[in-house]
Amino acid sequence: MPCFELDGTTIHYEDHGEGEPLVVLNGIFMSCASWQAFVPSFSARNRLLLLDLVDQGASGTVDHEYTQELQERVVLAFLDHLGLADAHLCGVSYGGEVALRVATRHPDRVRKLVLANTTAHTSPWLYDIGKSWERAMASHDGHVFFTTCIPVVYSPGFYEANHDWIAAREEFFVRVFTPEVYDAFARLTRSAETHDERARLAEVTAPTLVISSEHDHVTPLVNQTELVAGIPGAAHVMIQGAGHAAMYEKPTEFTALVLGFVNHQTTGIAIS
Amino acid sequence: MPCFELDGTTIHYEDHGEGEPLVVLNGIFMSCASWQAFVPSFSARNRLLLLDLVDQGASGTVDHEYTQELQERVVLAFLDHLGLADAHLCGVSYGGEVALRVATRHPDRVRKLVLANTTAHTSPWLYDIGKSWERAMASHDGHVFFTTCIPVVYSPGFYEANHDWIAAREEFFVRVFTPEVYDAFARLTRSAETHDERARLAEVTAPTLVISSEHDHVTPLVNQTELVAGIPGAAHVMIQGAGHAAMYEKPTEFTALVLGFVNHQTTGIAIS
Amino acid sequence: MPCFELDGTTIHYEDHGEGEPLVVLNGIFMSCASWQAFVPSFSARNRLLLLDLVDQGASGTVDHEYTQELQERVVLAFLDHLGLADAHLCGVSYGGEVALRVATRHPDRVRKLVLANTTAHTSPWLYDIGKSWERAMASHDGHVFFTTCIPVVYSPGFYEANHDWIAAREEFFVRVFTPEVYDAFARLTRSAETHDERARLAEVTAPTLVISSEHDHVTPLVNQTELVAGIPGAAHVMIQGAGHAAMYEKPTEFTALVLGFVNHQTTGIAIS
């Protein structure tokens, strides 16, 4: 299991396949392990680089509160560790916020950028949603955590159609997640409270694809159109029928979009 | 403050103005007091009848768990108490579920029916949202209650534009709500868990208006179209820019719709 | 059949019922006769004033090209003729454009304003749609006119569900419309080409309701949100399942909205 150190914290990652490097950044309750089913297709033509940010999966923590500026440094250190001048960056939700931060502040490190179910800033509304999550995490009770944090990230239709899987997931969370995991989730949540890249969107130079979901409650359409309006030339596609966790609900659409955008020439196709 | 008894429980109501009777049924965190600003317009041409259901506002509770069948009986007893053969019925969310129940099972008691931000059944997804609410209520902590239950009922735009009002509301809840209030909310939430009128929608005979909101996360569009498809001749209007609590976010649109539908001949206008 | 003269042109109108005056302005292919089925409900509590603008229905024409400035003068002359200082104004499509023009330039003459399926300006796209209409009208062939101008104003669902009515309407148009009628339609279409009230929207002082339709192709959502953003305090409601001709497709919803907004106190209902 490959890793590297950043300021004394161990950062875990996975390295699959060969080709143009594609770094994937996780949402807040995810880790490298969340992408297991995607590895064959994502690594078929790319060097797929999965990364656990600080307080995610197998990576370590730090002994102080932090913001996403820390995660930005993790991504840069990761590229340096691999000796990569740049890479494609695909982020989901929290991971999209970190990817956006890298793309606005270090545009030379990003080839193409995919932002899935991402917002340019933590609104007062999202801040309070986060507060309810933090309180549920503080209970260290898996059932409280699950019912507070999970239904809102899925579309009602997916939730109902996959209720057995959802129930199994709740049992898995309850069985596996320790108090340390819940505390890590809470730190991650807090680290996003000050997220606001709105004033820097125009500094993104990478060709960018914004992936939205029809039923995304957590980062709704208004957040998506803000990204598209601000990032020069951003493309915008909506996955129909999905909630915030589009990659779980609609893996076919998600995969076609990410790999289609990253691996093909999609810009400069001028109407004439 | 007028009231009547049902099986030993005191049911509180308000009676304003004169004209065709219009009974308004509250959402789960509401009471007669929630309608104060609406009383002048709603009672200008109608006898406005506000009602606290069991476990709402000034009404009493019962010493056992219950379903919305109890609230259905409260509404019927209310009409009987007033000597009304029938009335217009307007319900919001939980109150809409009760109104729908009365309309499907006692169609002769309902003149016109308005269902705002209502669902025909509690889906597994909504059931789990309810569970997160119940757990927050069980904490008897106003801040936990507020951040878990309130942001999801407003649209992010309204929440941000009215953040001072939202903050004041949180302080008000914390100051005023007792453990008894939270326990009442939890009983109300549980009473809706088995709600399912889908098989009876065709039995509604009252002219019906379904009011939906563009950003309603709790009872989203799929729930609204289910109502419209099932209730014979149901009209359907969407309030743009509002969340689940449409009557708070968009009182102008809500008022025009309810009073316009109830007080005017809106059916039988045939194209020719 | 009441009428009055403006600069030598006869202007026809209808005057039904008593109460607060409500002036209704027609869309481009409509006339006073289009509202026949609405008269009972619209005149039950209001003095309903239907008006054929220049080149509409039974009103006359003028011997020169004109813009909607002429129709604005017709509305003002109408109010003067009736001795009304002001009235509620409800306009549909072309009639909404004229109503908007009156409301921006003569705010003291408008009590409440309802804009149904209206745009604040004729975009280059709508201009070219109008050109296709003008060419179809110039053919003086009822079938050419019908298939070019009518399908786009209805939603596909309504069109299919009411295909017999649609077919009868085509036969009616073919039988009744003379070359003079088609030429009048073409002049009306041309008179809207320069319509642009965008810079004046903030001058509307009347409480305003914007009625949009889910499937409105002619004045789509982007035109509706432009109106709502520009007119101070404008309310906004979407009629689900309807096309541009919302008043024909969804008379129940249309009637509830117009009469509910005009006849009830809908503003100043402050959240607290």
Next chain:
Amino acid sequence: MPCFELDGTTIHYEDHGEGEPLVVLNGIFMSCASWQAFVPSFSARNRLLLLDLVDQGASGTVDHEYTQELQERVVLAFLDHLGLADAHLCGVSYGGEVALRVATRHPDRVRKLVLANTTAHTSPWLYDIGKSWERAMASHDGHVFFTTCIPVVYSPGFYEANHDWIAAREEFFVRVFTPEVYDAFARLTRSAETHDERARLAEVTAPTLVISSEHDHVTPLVNQTELVAGIPGAAHVMIQGAGHAAMYEKPTEFTALVLGFVNHQTTGIAIS
């Protein structure tokens, strides 16, 4: 310029690049030439096969009226001519209808299927839209043709933002299109009048992607969801901000979707 014969009619095509074969079928006013700007990216990893159907581009015509059954035979003869047992099929609008027909009736000839801005049947509404097109084509007047047929296929926003391009296109049409071209367009339009594959959707065995556009007036959302509901396992993505001609308005999104879906493993990614 490669070609082959079918029953005495010359069928023109283009053959670019190497890799898994991808056959692209044109919309009604398109030809192989419409794809010029897409050739580099579409042929980078695929054998891109552009095809002019009967009455399109450089292909010939037939001396009788026909239905899309003829175009289905053209596609099959094309595959036979190339010695291909099967190929990926991507169709746009009219071309999507033909692609769907091949996929339902000859599922063994289709590897993956992409249906962009396509409908499963010609509704009475679309039939009448087609009638207006036929009449405009019968005028043999390029300006009549343009204003009747072109604005409805673009979104108003694109039309306005690219008005110079639109105007140049009108001039190009007027200059280049002969009476024979307009007659060919009219025959194509008539050939789609009886299109109805609704009862056969379940027979599609190819992995299928349905690409819709937010502002598609010609084949609106209701047509798209019908396809998605009927075709087993169909994926569904919406291109934001585009009209019916999504490939012209949003080439980046269109390219990412088609090539991402065709060239990557997008199915069998199970949640776990």
